Amino acid sequence: MLQPAFVTNLTGKARPHYRYRDVGSAAYICRGHALLQAGPIKLAGFFGWLGWGLIHIAFLAGLENRISTVATWLATIARAPPHGPNVHPTVARLHPSTPTPG
Secondary structure, three states, rough: OHHHHEOOOOOOOOOOOOOOOOOEEEEEEEEEEEEEEEEEEEEEEEHHHHHHHHHHHHHHOOHHHHHHHHHHHHHHHHHHHOOOOOHHHHHHHHHHOOOOOO
């Protein structure tokens, strides 16, 4: 019978019951634009992008990785060209309040 192998680990102790925890969904679209849904909170555009970045940093392992990622992002943002956002037409159609270039 294979069932005990799935219920206990190699030391013979019972495994804790698995519990799925939905932490939400986040999607990066382009610089300054993202979609975020965490529980009842739904953010889009610039605020979604900020939320996406904060969540991304929070889930990185280790302080050094977090600092390095923030430094890289800040350098990338500082060197970015000053032109408007590059928004895909589908995003503009789904979110009419999103500014489009031109």
